[in-house]
Amino acid sequence: MPELPEVETTRKGIEPHLLGQKVRLVLVRQDQLRWPISAGLGQAVTGQMIDAVERRGKYLFLVTAAGRVMIHLGMSGSLRIQSPSAPLKTHDHVDFVLANEQILRFHDPRRFGSIFWLPGESDHSLLRSLGPEPLTTAFSAAYLFGVSRGKSVAVKNFLMNSHIVVGVGNIYANESLYLAGIRPEKPAGKVSLARYARLVDRVKEVLASAIEAGGTTLRDFVHEDGSPGYFKQSLHVYGRGGEACLGCAGILKEVRLGQRTTVFCSRCQR
DNA sequence: AGTCGCGCCTGGCGGC
DNA sequence: TGCCGCCAGGCGCGAC
Structure with missing residues (x-):
């Protein structure tokens, strides 16, 4: 569902909860999204500190020293910050459990979203042919x-x-x-x-x-x-x-x- | 190369 | 009440 404003709103909302936090654990309950979640995601991101939360188009990035978690919300995806006591809902597919026990929770009923791990400085083919950001002067x-x-x-x-x-x-x-x-x-x-x-x-x-x-x-x-x-x-x-x-x-x-x-x-x- | 339409999924709503 | 078809913030891909 989200277009750029909803993705940017999500980015601004989750950023203060994530900056400087280490990822303690990643729980993947459902890995069949639009594309399968990168198999090595949990191992790669566990123990990493989140240095930045960025956006390119409708993609969100959790930036760490080892690489980036790339997230697309598709039509029905959302990201919420929840406490460990928050009840699990149907379609809560992925939890990023932080060192402070707060959880970044990915919820997506239609599963049109996607989550990839991009190691190091690597890019993803889905990003390569994207047009300019609409809120920059390049969009003229x-x-x-x-x-x-x-x-x-x-x-x-x-x-x-x-x-x-x-x-x-x-x-x-x-x-x-x-x-x-x-x-x-x-x-x-x-x-x-x-x-x-x-x-x-x-x-x-x-x-x-x-x-x-x-x-x-x-x-x-x-x-x-x-x-x-x-x-x-x-x-x-x-x-x-x-x-x-x-x-x-x-x-x-x-x-x-x-x-x-x-x-x-x-x-x-x- | 451009253009078009399909299909990935679940859930909610209106009509019968 | 149920069942059925249609619709929904996206988007890559295959067929022309």
């Missing part, structure tokens, strides 16, 4: 305009492609395109530089606001302490198909685009 109108020329794919699918830009999923793609006044089905290669400038600005604003609000909780996204995010109340189109457009009071349309629900206003978005 000139960049989007340049990489989109000649592409017939719908601009919404283009925006959700992690090889183009990381972190923008279905909620924030819908929201950004609405705020930029761009129709989601428009071929990416036909969008002008000026309109990409608007889109880039709106993507940055929406993601930053969502991070500030602690992410969007629709169903099961929770913070490290179990609390929800509050950006849902700021959504303009996502989940509002058939309701009134907040700009023109027309009825918001809902269609399928790339197997994902897409909501837009046919009057405000061209």
Whole structure:
């Protein structure tokens, strides 16, 4: 479920609990996620101190001197900090037990998430072709305009492609395109530089606001302490198909685009 | 090379 | 109440 704001919210939430802590034990109850959990994970990370908690796109990294634990939350994954007395729930697949007995617990009903151990300075093939971070200057109108020329794919699918830009999923793609006044089905290669400038600005604003609000909780996204995010109340189109457009009071349309629900206003978005 | 659709899973909801 | 189909914050891969 998580897009960049939810992953960043998770990162900021777990970081203060993990920095300087040693991993005492790793308990893997279910290792069949999107991909099998790296077989040597427990042995590799046990005894290691967590020096940093980083994020690249929707991937989180627990950084140690020996290497990095790479975590993706998929559609339904979450990470929480729990005490040893917290009852175990169904789909609590992995525990990282810290030296202070607190537990970093990975929970993922649909098991679309993944956990890898990356030894030393090594990288993972999944990281190699990722696009720029949306909240950096590398994500610009000139960049989007340049990489989109000649592409017939719908601009919404283009925006959700992690090889183009990381972190923008279905909620924030819908929201950004609405705020930029761009129709989601428009071929990416036909969008002008000026309109990409608007889109880039709106993507940055929406993601930053969502991070500030602690992410969007629709169903099961929770913070490290179990609390929800509050950006849902700021959504303009996502989940509002058939309701009134907040700009023109027309009825918001809902269609399928790339197997994902897409909501837009046919009057405000061209 | 680009584009499209499938499938990995579980759970919740609406309809019959 | 049950059963069934459909939907869900993602995304890599194989088939054209």
